Amino acid sequence: MSLHRLFQHNLRLTFLTRSYSSSVVPPTTATNETTPAPNEHEKQTANIPETPVRDLFDRTKVSKAMQAYLKRAQDYTEFIEEEKHTFEVGRRHLANMMGCNPETFTQKDIDKAIAYLMPSGLYDKKAHPFMRDPIEVFPPKKEAEFDNLGRPYHFLFYTGKPNLYQLFHDTNEMIRKLNKMEDDDFRNPKVQNSSSEAARELYLTNTDWMSKESLERIMCEPLSDDEYRQFTAVMDRLAKHKYAYLQEDFIFKYREAKVIKTMKFDPDEPQINDQGIKYITTLDCPRKNAKADVTVYYPGTGKITINGKHIMITFLRPMIENKLCSL
Secondary structure, three states, X not given: OOHHHHHHHHHHHHHHHHHHXXXXXXXXXXXXXXXXXXXXXXXXXXXXXXXXXXXXXOOOOOOHHHHHHHHHHHHHHHHHHHHHHHHHHHHHHHHHHOOOXXXXXXXXXXXXXXXXXXXXXXXXXXXXXXXXOHHHHOOOOOOOOEXXXXXXXXXXXXXOOHHHHHHHHHHHHHHHHHHHHHHHHHHOOOOOOHHHHHHOOOOOOOEEEOOHHHHHHHHOOOOOHHHHHHHHHHHHHHHXXXXXXXXXXXXXXXXXXXXXXXXXXXXXXOEEOOOOOEEEXXXXXXXXXXXXXXXXXXXXXXXXXXXXXXXXXXXXHHHHHHHHHHO
């Protein structure tokens, strides 16, 4: 007998044993009644042990890889929550320092306060002090996508990129609802003013769809060029709809302002003096209320002169004289 058939036979006998044992009336404590004699089936199954009932989905046993994954997700969530609390406390303190209402103190007010309290002369803006929401500072990470048994939470988990396809799904649902509204308007036409309809059109001139890198940062998923083109095609279809203004907040969530260059700087070509040294002279360089003609030599000597005098003589000597006079 094969192992599979033997297992089926034992399982059938166990089931019959349990059904018979549940149907048999338990003996009473009276002494005048006799116990009935066992029948044929009970004699055959008397020595067969019962199959232990096992939970096929034991939730107490979790693999080490699963524990590490869940712990990383939990640690990141706790870290972000702690940073959000710290940011909120700092925002309220900063509002009190500036004499503003903490309830209406926005990110724009925070930037102005930081620039006022901690001014910086560094050229690179990334080197300036700032205070922003932790979600904008720390790169986002995916939360736990499945439970202890490995069952995914998201119904699009097996696509490999559930967040991206969730975005496609939501966008198509919006388009379907807008199409239904348009069909209902065709069936039941209403008198509408053309000027009011024109005012409802989305103004997308100065914005464009966010870049592939920005979308990857929001989705927390790497995207290919074809997937990004699919994203722009789906969003264009939504933005060009007649009733797209109803989804204005959703559309502008994935748009960025265009970078418009208004100045173009072309440096002058260096000239050569009689000694064969290259130099460039820039006329009328403004600094506060002063203007000067600046000449830079290459190769230089490292000396800075102002009107033929060394910079230390021009600026340091008046400072020393003022200190001596005050004494």
